Structures are given as C-alpha cells and as structure tokens.
Amino acid sequence: MRKILLLACFLPTLLLKAQNPLSIPDTLSGNSITLTIRDSVRTWYPGFPTNTIGINAAYLGPTLLLNKGDSILFSVQNQLMDSTTLHWHGLHIPPEDDGGPHTPILPLSSWNPAFTVMDAAGTYWYHPHLHMRTAEHVTKGAAGLIIIRDSTEAQLNLPRRYAVDDFPLVIQSRAFDGSRQFIVETAADSVILVNGTLDPLLQVPAQVVRLRLLNGSTDRVYNLGLQNNQVFYQIGSDGGLLNQPVPMSRLRLAPGERAEILVNLSGMQGQQVYLVSYGSELPDGIYGALNPSSMGMGSIPGYSANLLNGSDFNIVLLDVTNSTTNPVTSIPATLVSVTPYSSTSANLTFPVTIAPQVMGPNGMLNGPFELNGSLFDMNVINHTTSLGYTEIWTIQNNTAIAHPFHVHGLQFYIFERNGLPPPANEAGRKDVVLVYAQETVKIIMRFEDFVNDSVPYMYHCHMLTHEEDGMMGQYIVSGPSSAPEYPLAYGPAVYPNPSSGLFTIALPDMVNGQAHFHIQDVLGKPVYKGTIALKGGEGVLHLAGLPEGAYFLTISHPAGSSATKIFITR
Ligand code: C2O
Ligand code: CU
Ligand code: CU
Numbered sequence: 248m249r250k251i252l253l254l255a256c257f258l259p260t261l262l263l264k265a266q267n268p269l270s271i272p273d274t275l276s277g278n279s280i281t282l283t284i285r286d287s288v289r290t291w292y293p294g295f296p297t298n299t300i301g302i303n304a305a306y307l308g309p310t311l312l313l314n315k316g317d318s319i320l321f322s323v324q325n326q327l328m329d330s331t332t333l334h335w336h337g338l339h340i341p342p343e344d345d346g347g348p349h350t351p352i353l354p355l356s357s358w359n360p361a362f363t364v365m366d367a368a369g370t371y372w373y374h375p376h377l378h379m380r381t382a383e384h385v386t387k388g389a390a391g392l393i394i395i396r397d398s399t400e401a402q403l404n405l406p407r408r409y410a411v412d413d414f415p416l417v418i419q420s421r422a423f424d425g426s427r428q429f430i431v432e433t434a435a436d437s438v439i440l441v442n443g444t445l446d447p448l449l450q451v452p453a454q455v456v457r458l459r460l461l462n463g464s465t466d467r468v469y470n471l472g473l474q475n476n477q478v479f480y481q482i483g484s485d486g487g488l489l490n491q492p493v494p495m496s497r498l499r500l501a502p503g504e505r506a507e508i509l510v511n512l513s514g515m516q517g518q519q520v521y522l523v524s525y526g527s528e529l530p531d532g533i534y535g536a537l538n539p540s541s542m543g544m545g546s547i548p549g550y551s552a553n554l555l556n557g558s559d560f561n562i563v564l565l566d567v568t569n570s571t572t573n574p575v576t577s578i579p580a581t582l583v584s585v586t587p588y589s590s591t592s593a594n595l596t597f598p599v600t601i602a603p604q605v606m607g608p609n610g611m612l613n614g615p616f617e618l619n620g621s622l623f624d625m626n627v628i629n630h631t632t633s634l635g636y637t638e639i640w641t642i643q644n645n646t647a648i649a650h651p652f653h654v655h656g657l658q659f660y661i662f663e664r665n666g667l668p669p670p671a672n673e674a675g676r677k678d679v680v681l682v683y684a685q686e687t688v689k690i691i692m693r694f695e696d697f698v699n700d701s702v703p704y705m706y707h708c709h710m711l712t713h714e715e716d717g718m719m720g721q722y723i724v725s726g727p728s729s730a731p732e733y734p735l736a737y738g739p740a741v742y743p744n745p746s747s748g749l750f751t752i753a754l755p756d757m758v759n760g761q762a763h764f765h766i767q768d769v770l771g772k773p774v775y776k777g778t779i780a781l782k783g784g785e786g787v788l789h790l791a792g793l794p795e796g797a798y799f800l801t802i803s804h805p806a807g808s809s810a811t812k813i814f815i816t817r
Contacts, residue, residue, distance in 0.1 A: 266446055266447070266448035266564055267444050267445060267446055267447055267448065268444070268447070268448060268449075268450075269414075269416075269441060269442055269444050269447035269448060269449040269563060270442045270443055270444045270447075271409075271410045271414070271415065271442060272304070272307055272308065272309050272310045272391060272392065272415060272417075272442060273303070273304070273309045273310070274309055274310045274311070274312050274409060275303075275309040275310070275311050275312070276311065276312040276313065277319075277792065278317060278318065278319055278320060278789065278791050278792025279319070279320050279321075279322075279792040280311060280319055280320075280321050280322070281303075281321075281322040281323075281324065282302050282303060282308060282309075282321065282322070282323050282324070282333065282373075282391075283302065283303055283324040283326055284300060284301075284302050284323070284324065284325050284326060284327060284331060284333070284352075284375070284384075284389055285300070285301060285326035285327065286298065286299075286300060286326070286327060286328075287299045287300065287301040287304075287305040287306070287388070288305065289301075289305040289306045289388075289443070291423070291427065291440075291445055292423070292427045295426060295427035296427075297423065297427050297428055297429060298387070298428055298429070299387050299388040299429075300327065300384055300387040300388050300389045301388050301389070302388075302389055302390075302391055305388070306388035306443040307388055307390055307391055307417060307442065307443050308373070308389070308390065308391030309391055310391060310392040310393070310394055310409070310415055311373070311391065311392070311393045311394070312394050312396065312409070313364045313393060313394070313395050313396070314364065314395070314396050314397065315364050315365065315366065315367065315368065315395055315396070315397035315398075316363065316364060316397075316789075317363065317364045317789060318361065318362070318363045318364075318777065318788070318789030318790070318791075318792075319361065319362065319363075319364065319792070320359065320361045320775050320777070320792055321358075321359060321360050321361065322357055322358075322359055323352060323357060323358045323359070323360070324357045325352040325353065325354060325355065325356055325357065325358070326355065327354055328354050328355075329354060329380065329384075330351045330352060330353050330354060330377055330380070331351070331352055331375040331377050331380060331384055331389070332346045332347065332348065332350055332351055332352060332358075332375055332376045332377045333346045333352070333358070333373055333374070333375060333376075334346035334347055334373060334374055334375065334376035334655075335362075335371065335373050335393065336371060336372045336373060336374060336503065336653075336678070337366070337369075337371035337372070337393075337485055337486055337505075337658065337678045338362075338364070338365075338366055338371055338393070339365045339366050339656065339657050339658065339695075339696065340360075340362040340365070340656070340697070340778075341362065341696075341697040341699060341761060341778045342655075342656060342697060342699045342702040342703060342704050342724075343360075343699060343702045343778075344360040344361070344362045344777070344778065345655055345656060345702075345704060346358075346360065346373075346376055347376050347655060347702075347703075347704065347705045347721075348376055348377060348378040348625060348705070349625070349702050349703065350702070351377055359775075359776065360777070361775055361776055361777030361778075362777055362778060363777070363778075363779075363780065363787075363789065364395060365696070365780065366395050366486060366487070366658070367395065367397055367399070367400075367486060367487035367488070367583070367676065368395050368396050368397040368399065368400030368401075368487055368488065369394075369395055369483055369484075369485070369486050369487035369488065369505070369507070369676070370392060370393070370394055370395075370415075370459040370460075370461065370483065370485075370505040370507055371392070371393040371394075371395060371485075371486070371505070372390060372391065372392050372393055372417075372461055372463070372505070373390065373391050373393060374389060374390040374391075374463075375389050375390075376705075378623070378625065378715075378719075379715055381711055381714060381715060382431050382432050382465055382711035382712060382714075382715050383431045383432075385463070385465070385711060386421065386429050386431045386432075386465060386711075387429055387431075388443070390417070390463050392415050392417065392459065392461060394409075394415075394459065395487075399488075399583055400488060400583070403488075403579055403582060403583075404575055404577075404579055405457060405482070405509075405575065405579065406454075406455055406456055406457040406509070406575045407457070408571075411452070411571060412451075412452060412454065412455070412456050412457065412571060412574070412575065413456070413457040413459070414449060414451070414456065414457070414458055414459065415442065415459045415461075416441055416442065416458055416459065416460050416461070416522075416562075416563060417441065417442050417443075417461045417463045418439070418440075418441055418460065418461065418462055418463065418464065418469060418500070418562060419439070419440045419441075419443075419463045419464050420436035420437070420438065420439055420440075420464045420465070420467045420555065421436055421438045421439075421440055422435040422436045422437065422438065423438060431465075432465065432711070432712045432715065433549060434466075434547045434548060434549040434550040434553055435549050435552070435553055436464065436465065436466070436467060436553065436555070437553045437554055437555050439555075439560065439561075439562060441562060441563050446561075446564075447563045447564070448563070448564045448566050449563050449564070449565055449566065450566045450567075450568045451510075451512060451565050451566065451567055451568065452512070452567070452568055452569065452570045452571045452574060453512050453513055453514060453515050453516040453567050453568065453569060453570045453574075454511075454512060454513055454570045454571065454574030454575060454576055455509050455510070455511050455512070455513065455574070455575040455576060455577065455578065456509070456510050456512060457482070457507060457508070457509055458507070458508050458509075458510065458522075459483075459505065459507050460498075460500060460505060460506045460507070460508065461504075461505045462500040462501060462502050462503065462504050462505075463502075464502050465502065465710065465711040465712060466502060466534045466710040466711065466712055466713075467502070467534055467535050467555070468499060468500065468501045468502070468529065468533050468534055468535040468649065468651075468681065469499070469500045469524040469526075469535065469562070470497055470498075470499050470524055470525045470526060470528055470529050470535070471497065471498045471499075471500060471522060471523070471524055471525075471562065472496050472497045472498070472522075472523055472524075472525050473496075473510065473520055473521070473522060473523070474520050474521040474522075474523050475520055476496055477496075477510070477520065478494050478495065478496055479494075479495060479496075479498075479508045479509065479510045479511075480492035480493060480494055480495070480508060480509040480510075480511075480578050481493045481495055481498060481506055481507070481508050481672045482507050482508065482509055482582055483505070483506065483507030483675070484504075484505070484506060484672065484673065484675040484676060484677055485504060485505050485658065485675075485676060485677045485678045485679055486658035486675070486676030486677060486678055487583070487585070487658070487675060487676045488507075488582040488583045488585070488675065489582055489583075489585065489671070489672065489674065489675040490581065490582060490583065490584060490585050490674070490675070491579075491580065491581045491582055492509060492578050492579065492580075492582065493670075493671045493672040495508075495672060497525060497528070498672070499529075499681065501649070501651035501679060501681040501709070502651050502679075502709040502710055502711070503651055503653050503678075503679040503709030504651065504679045504681070504709075506672075509578055510565075511576075511577075511578060512565070512567050513570075513574075513576050515567045516567050516568060516569055516570070517567065518567050519564055519565065519566050519567065520564075520565045520567070521561045521562070521563070521564050521565070522561070522562040522563050522564075522565060523559055523560065523561055523562060524559065524560055524561075524562055525559045526555060526556065526557055526558050526559055526560065527557055527558060527559050528559075529557070531543065532647060532648055532649055532683060532684035532685075533648070533649045533681075533683070534547075534648065534649070534710065535555070535556060535557075536556065536557055537556060537557025538557070539556070539612060539648055540608065540611070540612045540647040540648060540684075541647045541648065541683075541684035541685060542608060542611060542612075542647045542684075544608035544611075544612075544647075545607075545608030545609045545610075545611060545612035545613070545647060546609070546612070547612060547613055585674070585675050585676065587660035587662070587674070587691060588637050588660060588691045588692070588693055590639060590662060590691060592637045593637045593638060593639045593691065594633075594636040594637055594638060595632075595636070595638055595639075596638065596639045596640075596641060597630055597632075597638055597639070597640045597641070598619070598640075598641045598643065599618055599619060599640055599641065599642045599643070599652075599706075599720075600618070600619055600620070600643045600645060601616055601617070601618060601642065601643065601644045601645060601646055601650060601652075601682070601708075601718070602616070602617055602620070602645045602646065603615070603616055603617070603645075603646055604616070604617050604622065608647070611646050611647035611648075612646070612647045612648055614646075614713055614716050614718065615713075615716040615717050615718070616646060616650070616708065616713055616716070616717075616718040617717070617718070618706075618718060618719070618720045619720070622716070622717030622718075623707075623717040623718070623719035623720065623721075627721075628703055628721055628722065628723050629720035629721055629722060630720065630721075630722040630723075631722065631723045631724075631725055632694050632722060632723070632724055632725070633694070633724070633725055633726050634694060634695075634696075634697075634698050634724055634725070634726025634759075634760065635693075635694065635695065635726070635759075636693070636694050637691065637692070637693045638691070638692060638693075638694075639662060639689050639690070639691050640654075640659075640689070640690050640691075640692070641687060641688075641689050642680075642682050642687065642688045642689075642690065643686075643687045644682045644683065644684055644685060644686050644687070644688075645685070646684060647684050647685075648684055649681050649682060649683045649684055649686075650681070650682050650708045650710060650713065650718070651679045651680070651681045651682075651708060651709040651710060652679065652680050652681075652682050652688070652690075652706070652707075652708060652709075653678055653679045653705075653706065653707055653708070653709045654678060654690070654692065654704070654705075654706045655678075655704040655705045655706065656694075656697070656704040656724075657678070657692050657693070657694065657695070658676035658677060658678055658692075659676075659677055659678065659680075659690040659691060659692035660674070660675075660676070660677065660690065660691050660692070661673050661674070661677055661680055661688065661689075661690055662689040662690060662691045663687075663688065663689040664686065664687075664688050665686055665687055665688075666687075677690070679709055694724045696759075696760075696761060696780050697724060697761055697778070697780075698724050698725060698726040698760060698761065699723070699724065700723060700725055701723075703721035703722055703723050704721065704722055704723075704724070705719055705720070705721050706719070706720050706721070706722065707719035707720065726760070740752070740753040740754075741753075741788075741800065741811050741813060744811075744813050744814060745813075745814035745815065745816045746790075746813075746814075746815065746816070747791065747815065747816060747817050748789065748790045748791030748792075748793065748815055748817075749787060749788070749789060749790070749791065750787070750788040750790065750800075750813060751785060751786075751787055751788075752764075752779055752781075752785065752786050752787070752788050752802065753784055753785050754781060754784055754785075754802070759781060759782055759783070760781050761778050761779065761780055761781060762778070762779050762781060762786070762802050762803065763776070763777070763778055763779075763802070763803045764776065764777060764778070764779055764788065764800060764801060764802050764803065765777075765800075765801050765803070766790070766793070766798050766799065766800050766801075766813075767798065767799045767801070768796065768797075768798055768799075769796070769797050769798070769799070771799075774793065774798070775790070775792075775793060779802075788800075790813075790815060793815055794815070795815050795816055795817050796814070796815060797812060797813070797814050797815075798812070798813050798814075798815065799811070799812055799813075800812075800813045
C-alpha cells in the first residue's frame with residue numbers, strides 16, 4: 248500500500264505549505280434563476296492559466312438554494328461555441344425539463360425550463376449532459392450544487408447556515424497537461440480539487456457542522472474518513488435525509504453520489520483534522536483502488552502511474568476555530584421517516600445486465616460496456632414503463648469494475664445487494680448506486696408524475712468515460728394522462744384570479760397527470776412555461792416570480808389548449 252500522501256498529515260512543515268482557503272460557491276435563490284455557461288479562465292498554477300467552462304463563475308456554478316414547492320423559471324444561457332445541455336441531477340421533474348441529451352442548447356442560445364420543486368430537502372446537483380460532450384464540459388468546470396430545503400428538515404436541530412456551519416464540498420479529481428490545461432477522460436487524474444480549490448483549508452466552528460459532499464469526479468471513487476478516525480454521522484443520501492444519523496468512520500462515495508454528514512467538533516478549537524480518502528482500503532475492482540480490476544488482470548492505460556490509486560490522500564484540512572452563536576452541539580437521535588416502496592407493490596421487474604462489448608481482461612475493465620447487449624443509441628428507447636408503475640430493476644454487473652448506476656427523473660431505493668438489504672446509510676432515497684464487480688443490485692422505484700411519449704429519461708453509468716463510450720439507456724413513461732380528454736370548450740378553472748402569484752388550476756376530467764402551460768404577456772411575448780403536476784384534477788401554479796400585470800395563460804394537452812387571461816397583483 249502506498250501511503251506517501253498521508254505522510255503529509257504527520258509532518259507539520261508540509262502541513263503549513265500551500266494551504267489555500269476553500270472557495271465556497273455563491274448562492275442563487277428565488278423564482279427566477281439565470282445561469283450563464285461560458286468559456287473562462289482560472290489560474291491554479293501561477294503563470295499557466297487554465298481554460299475552463301464556468302457557470303456564472305470561472306469554475307463551478309453557484310449553489311442553488313431551492314424550497315420544496317417553489318416553482319422556478321430558469322434562463323440557461325449557453326455562451327459557448329459548442330452546444331450543451333443542463334441536467335438537474337436527482338430532481339423529480341418532467342423529462343422535457345430534465346436537461347438530458349435530447350434537449351440541447353445551441354451555441355449562443357438559451358433554454359427556459361420551468362418546474363416545481365417536488366423533492367425532499369437534500370443535496371442535488373446540475374451539470375451538462377450533451378452526449379459525447381458531458382465529460383469535457385463537466386471536467387472543465389460546468390457543474391454546481393442544488394440544496395433543497397423543506398419544512399420537515401427545517402424542524403430538525405441541524406446545522407443549516409450556508410458556509411457558517413453547513414458547508415458544500417464538491418470533490419473532483421482532475422488531470423492537467425504540461426501547459427496546465429485539463430485533460431479530459433484520462434486515468435491521470437492525480438490532482439484533487441475541492442470546490443475548485445487545490446490543497447484546501449476550511450475554517451469550521453467548534454460545534455456540530457454539516458458537510459454536503461458531492462463526488463463530481465469523472466471516474467474516481469473516494470473512501471472518506473477523518474484523519475483521527477473520529478466517528479461522523481451520515482444524515483443524508485442522494486435524495487434527502489435518512490431515518491436517523493448513521494455513525495460511520497468510512498464513507499464510500501462514487502461519481503454522482505452525494506452524502507450529508509455531521510461532524511461533532513465541539514471542544515476542538517485550535518485543532519486541525521484532515522478529511523482523507525483512504526484509497527488504500529478500497530478493494531480491487533473499484534476505480535481508485537490499487538488494482539481497478541476485480542480479476543487481477545487487465546489494465547487501464549496510465550492508471551498505475553497515478554499516485555492517488557491505492558493511496559490515502561487528503562481532501563480538505565478542517566481548521567477548527569471558535570464556535571458560533573447558537574451552535575448545534577449534539578447529533579439528533581432521529582431525522583425523517585423514509586419508507587422504501589414495498590417489493591410486493593412492484594408491477595414488473597426490469598433486468599439490466601452490464602457486460603463488456605469485447606470479452607477478455609481489458610474489455611472487462613475498460614469497456615465499452617453494454618447495457619442489455621447494446622451501446623447507447625439516441626434513437627432507441629430501451630425501456631417503456633407506465634405512469635404509476637412500481638418497478639424493480641435488477642442490475643447485474645458482469646464486468647471486472649464497479650459502476651455507479653444512475654437513473655434520471657426520480658429517487659429509488661436500494662432493495663438488495665447480492666440478495667441482502669442495503670446498509671443503513673444506503674437505506675434512504677438514492678439516484679446513484681455503486682454496483683460492484685460481479686454484483687447484482689436490485690433497486691425499486693415508482694414513476695409517479697410525469698408522462699411524455701417522446702422525450703425519454705436516461706439511465707447510465709456515472710463514470711463519465713463509461714457513459715461517453717455508450718453505457719447509457721433511455722426510458723419512457725407512458726400513460727393515459729399524456730392524452731387527457733376534455734372538451735375544448737371546457738376550459739380550466741383558474742382561481743383566485745387576480746392573485747399575488749399562486750393560482751389553482753382545476754381540470755376536472757384529468758385526475759392525475761400533468762398539463763403544460765405557457766404564459767405570454769399582453770403583447771404576446773412568451774415569459775414563462777412549464778408543467779403543472781395534477782393530483783385529483785388540481786394543481787398549483789406558482790407565478791410569484793412574475794411582475795404585476797395581466798398575462799395570457801395557456802394550458803396545453805394533446806387534445807388542444809385553452810387560454811385564460813390572468814392578473815397578478817401585489
Ligand atoms: Cu448526473 Cu445523467 O447525470
Ligand atoms: Cu442525472
Ligand atoms: Cu461504468
């Protein structure tokens with residue numbers, strides 16, 4: 248085992264060298280959010296500026312602070328000379344707003360998705376998703392965090408003051424070439440950036456702090472722990488809080504995954520503790536272990552020369568300072584109530600087999616990897632389900648390396664790993680599951696709200712090199728509510744009207760499903776569009792982000808559309 252880098256933890260002279268204050272992304276909130284993706288430059292190595300792609304910044308985008316129930320209108324401006332997309336990873340939103348490969352934003356144009364936040368409080372993220380460009384755009388810096396808040400989380404005694412006792416940590420491994428430009432899709436990813444900072448130091452108060460961890464790396468899996476083996480508590484998985492804090496000393500985090508942890512630093516002012524990735528403890532068959540192949544054969548070009556592999560290395564130095572006013576000083580006993588779907592409610596089982604396209608040790612390790620015998624094809628729908636269905640997906644990994652399997656559009660639950668229930672820290676809402684070499688994982692999910700017969704959702708490996716090589720499939724949710732039948736003469740009821748921005752829409756013939764709406768100002772200029780989720784024929788339209796005035800609201804459905812004049816007054 249190589250432990251060279253961990254040595255730095257014990258050598259105070261090395262410790263003092265080159266610690267940079269951790270940069271903290273700005274925040275954006277409200278009902279109307281503008282994100283501008285553009286080419287930029289940032290200098291990590293003096294004298295060698297690195298070309299980046301930033302979102303409202305030179306590297307990484309702002310943290311979006313959203314509340315469950317909010318309706319948000321986005322303006323995503325693509326200032327690149329290349330097409331891109333913007334995907335809201337983990338959010339339960341309609342496929343046409345999901346920002347997958349089917350919704351490209353052309354160079355110098357914009358995209359205006361609008362959706363209502365339906366997910367539980369948690370840590371989500373956004374990143375480009377154009378097929379064959381995802382790795383490049385994300386590697387160069389186009390990604391950001393989404394923090395969702397809700398009333399359940401608000402009642403818990405948890406740290407939630409952004410950058411005071413609640414800190415975002417976007418962990419990424421990167422490779423720079425001789426002129427310090429990013430190398431995309433390489434096994435030479437030997438540099439760790441946290442929120443874009445090299446060798447970061449984060450000042451944290453001497454109390455319970457919350458770390459929101461995102462593995463935003465292309466391929467690398469981390470095995471996180473505190474330098475002194477201090478216990479920490481995982482409180483959240485990909486899509487929200489767990490039932491109760493889970494005490495842990497190691498946390499494995501695969502590309503795309505998030506975890507929220509609490510660290511109790513009470514009484515530790517003046518001390519410094521590294522958050523470390525204990526790569527030496529990763530078993531074979533994981534990108535990041537000494538041997539990435541579970542079979543002991545084959546190699547990834549450049550992998551063994553990368554000193555991070557199989558080594559323990561530092562992520563961020565926590566420098567404990569004085570506590571704040573009103574500190575959280577204890578770990579709550581319980582959090583929320585998360586109940587996985589029951590397997591007896593499943594309508595069907597969908598097998599997903601992962602196998603190399605080319606047999607042999609190198610194919611088993613490097614791919615390209617096929618899902619159910621084929622590589623990604625934009626024109627092929629690989630799976631169709633029905634609105635309201637509950638499905639068990641059986642993911643069988645017949646390769647020599649672990650794959651972080653991700654499903655768009657919803658949160659699932661891990662039902663079984665090789666026939667056994669998942670560990671407590673994986674028992675909550677998930678949208679990425681690391682499926683180990685030769686393992687079979689069953690996940691259970693429900694397709695609850697959005698139907699679209701033409702725009703699919705994706706499922707794929709979140710190792711971006713694998714995804715770009717075609718380890719991706721797409722599914723459609725079909726259902727009766729995609730074709731609501733009601734007479735055109737029978738327009739929707741919209742009330743109260745005027746309103747300060749919250750309108751109830753009632754479509755009596757449409758029990759559950761969705762309706763699309765768009766809003767024009769009185770001159771006919773489009774100002775807003777989106778989807779309303781309908782339950783029992785009713786949905787709520789949040790227009791608090793629009794200025795006062797009169798508008799035309801058009802509710803669309805395949806049988807036609809109806810326009811209503813609405814008034815927003817404050
Ligand atoms: Cu984080 Cu399909 O993506
Ligand atoms: Cu996603
Ligand atoms: Cu993979």
